[in-house]
Amino acid sequence: MAKKISGIGQKNILLDIDDTLFPSTEFSSLARKNALNAMISLGIDSDYTTLHSKLGSIISRHGSNYQNHFGDLCKELRIRRPGRYVAAAVAAYHDTKTAIQPFPKAPLALMRLKQDGHRLYVATNGDSIKQWDKLIRLRLALFFDDVFVSEELGVQKGEGFYRKILKALGAEAEGCIMVGDREDVDIIPAKAIGMKTVRLLSGKYAKGTSSADQTIKDIGDLPTAVRRL
Helix, strand or coil: CCCEECCEECCEEEECCECCCECHHHHHHHHHHHHHHHHHHCCCCCCHHHHHHHHHHHHHHHCCCCCCHHHHHHHHCCCCCCHHHHHHHHHHHHHHHCCCCCCCCHHHHHHHHHHCCCEEEEEECCCHHHHHHHHHHCCCHHHCCEEEEHHHHCCCCCHHHHHHHHHHHCCCHHHEEEEECCHHHHHHHHHHCCCEEEEECCHHHCCCCCCCCEEECCHHHHHHHHHHC
């Protein structure tokens, strides 16, 4: 029988990272701006508007977790010796990471969920090292019992992704809740296999209707939303 804490059934709660635990859309925009300005400061033969447009196209083609955004940007500009510009961009991008913070109420929300007896996990797309880097910099890593990343599971978020997590946990779908900001990868596939869902309306995917069992606008409201489930 599942353990009961304060009358609440114990659940496995899976959380996305980007725009769920911290405002990644805002961070990414600032980091890319700083990176492009660093390239300009070293004399790259282009203006900010052109660089920004070309970088946006590269990100659209390869995704935000691609490792060679700035190298590809230099190739498109036909720069013969791109090392200095790529190094400047990468350094500025990583320097921006020192400023990232979780949503203000995220640590308290996670602590309350733990106090209610729930087990917390990360479920995210991306590169394992990059996603762990975020959790460590955000000082949230120790809240989680485990971290599931698409790179390590060998499949992107979808029904197969969540089934692999259920198997790893030895859990039934009805005993799990998925929390994320995206309807397409966080909510729909998790619901399809029988999990409960909570959608956080934040970041670039905040608009539009949701099929989630609960919707919230602030991560601080998550413990209440979980109790309602």
